[in-house]
Amino acid sequence: MSKYFHDLWSAIFSSMVGMGITLKHMFLIRKGNVTLQYPEEKWPRPERKIGYDLKDYNVIRSRLHHNIDDCTGCNKCARACPVGCIKVETMKVPKGTDLGTTSNDTIKRLLVTRFDIDMTECMYCNLCTYPCPEECIFMTGGPNSSKHPLDYEYSEYDRRNLVFNFAKVTQEEIDKYTIPPPEEQQKDEVESS
Ligand code: SF4
Numbered sequence: 001m002s003k004y005f006h007d008l009w010s011a012i013f014s015s016m017v018g019m020g021i022t023l024k025h026m027f028l029i030r031k032g033n034v035t036l037q038y039p040e041e042k043w044p045r046p047e048r049k050i051g052y053d054l055k056d057y058n059v060i061r062s063r064l065h066h067n068i069d070d071c072t073g074c075n076k077c078a079r080a081c082p083v084g085c086i087k088v089e090t091m092k093v094p095k096g097t098d099l100g101t102t103s104n105d106t107i108k109r110l111l112v113t114r115f116d117i118d119m120t121e122c123m124y125c126n127l128c129t130y131p132c133p134e135e136c137i138f139m140t141g142g143p144n145s146s147k148h149p150l151d152y153e154y155s156e157y158d159r160r161n162l163v164f165n166f167a168k169v170t171q172e173e174i175d176k177y178t179i180p181p182p183e184e185q186q187k188d189e190v191e192s193s
């Protein structure tokens with residue numbers, strides 16, 4: 001019988017302590033003492049020193065970024081990715097087409113029609129960045145700050161927004177550069193002669 005009353009008192013006492021804490025927070029509420037409505041509201045990003053040196057930021061969990069203008073579509077990054085979350089598609093262009101050059105003066109010979117990174121599958125291992133001959137895929141921040149500022153926020157309401165589509169090719173460009181089949185080429189030559 002005494003155990004029964006002991007347990008009863010314990011339950012009442014615990015409830016009173018809990019309610020006391022709730023009431024205390026209710027009446028002593030202060031600015032900044034509540035849950036932040038992230039991602040609409042954000043704490044300021046620390047300027048320096050959050051446990052790593054700034055030079056290491058490119059190899060920790062910052063955002064993976066890609067500069068499509070420098071991409072040759074060589075596919076080396078996608079082949080290096082252990083989880084296969086980089087998808088690169090290219091198309092050949094007619095002989096003599098000038099697609100420009102990269103920042104390293106490499107002549108671009110393929111049109112990159114798709115360059116997707118699915119960040120829901122990425123494990124931030126950074127392995128894709130090393131084989132890139134144009135250094136156009138990289139983790140943001142740190143040594144890459146001049147290319148892209150540090151960015152590590154991924155909050156999205158729709159997970160499909162975490163598949164980053166970097167290719168900018170339009171359907172008009174694809175149509176323009178599509179190489180016609182040989183028989184059509186012959187027909188065009190006959191008509192023009
Ligand atoms: S960081 Fe790793 S998992 Fe993510 S895309 Fe690059 S290679 Fe793949």
Ligand code: SF4
Binds near residue numbers: 075132133
């Ligand atoms: S390795 Fe670099 S150049 Fe090659 S497809 Fe990937 S991002 Fe583009």
